[in-house]
Amino acid sequence: DIAKAIINLAVYGKAQNRSYERLALLVDTVGPRLSGSKNLEKAIQIMYQNLQRDGLENVHLEPVRIPHWERGEESAVMLEPRTHKIAMLGLGSSIRTPPEGITAEVLVVTSFDELQRRASEARGKIVVYNQPYVNYSKTVQYRTQGAVEAAKVGALASLIRSVASFSIYSPHTGIQEYQDGVPKIPTACITVEDAEMMSRMAARGIKIVIQLKMVEKTYPDADSFNTVAEITGSKYPEQVVLVSGHLDSWDVGQGAMDDGGGVFISWEALSLIKDLGLRPKRTLRLVLWTAEEQGGIGAFQYYQLHKVNVSNYSLVMESDAGTFLPTGLQFTGSEKARAIMEEVMSLLQPLNITQVLSHGEGTDINFWIQAGVPGASLLDDLYKYFFFHHSYGDTMTVMDPKQMNVAAAVWAVVSYVVADMEEMLPRS
């Protein structure tokens, strides 16, 4: 009845709302935690103390180097056909505009294909992408590649409709990439509303002119840490079940949902197991990644350092898609392993959360999954998640303590049982 004990403690017992309260304290104290920022390093130090104070074992910080880009003053104003201030957020790693800004006519397109078809019109313009939202993985291509594709056809800057499932005039940010040999141009996201408005204007043949000013700055890479804590295994201590979330966030809102929720339910999983006096046969390792938003930079260096032990990792878990009410566990692994995970998830029947779905993944754990280690991630209401993702709305106000309790219970049961089974999860 260990599973019931974990569920009772997390959802009905004295640990109720603990992960929510811990998260609120951190994000209210520190705020957003952009890669390379002092906020992030402050959060890492606070978590280091938290994990020690919680009595977890082998608490340590593993040094890594991470990108350091900072947002400066930024503004976009539509000058024609009328004056309209455009809410915007520069994209991570974007270059700045000249001091006087870029004032240019706009070309509105709804896809890369349309941009190609109308390439001859793009030279010297600001390209506005009004791409429809399909799902995050498909639509994010416009955020990450928008500047490169626009620069290839001679554009001066790109403004991209926020990758969001819903908008209340809320711009979203995120990382974007330049490409060797292609001129770097400033790039930012605008709101769904403004992208759609300019699309309508363009369809009526109205000329649109925007003045864009961005004072972003890229610094040399900064020092940072992945934060690690454990419950050392009682029988196979060298074997590991890794449970994780990322401590960095974008520089908007509080980073409570992305990925404060994942961090704190992962910590809560170890706290629940420790509170019950349990010690699994394998080591349960909590890792709080740094610089995930820049492409899993901290996690990649952790993988490089620890991959020598890849055969000792039974399961890697990352929660980085929200901690609203879970609908199931996403899993990647062999059929045998999946069958075992279905049995493990059946222990969560009391919460009626027993589904095992495909596509277990996480930017920070994908390195291990590609090396053959079974991987798991928490699935919840992704439609709601992308309302707030990478926007000023990512605050404690979207978090729900009861839902976090349930998410923590799922995370704790799965990680503990897999860590305590006599055999590791099979890979063939």
Next chain:
Amino acid sequence: KSIYKNGISKRTFQEIKEEIASYG
């Protein structure tokens, strides 16, 4: 030692099921 990677499990799936059930 417990079996990992491409090793051969020493247990039948039924035994693994019963082991997991013991946590419930």
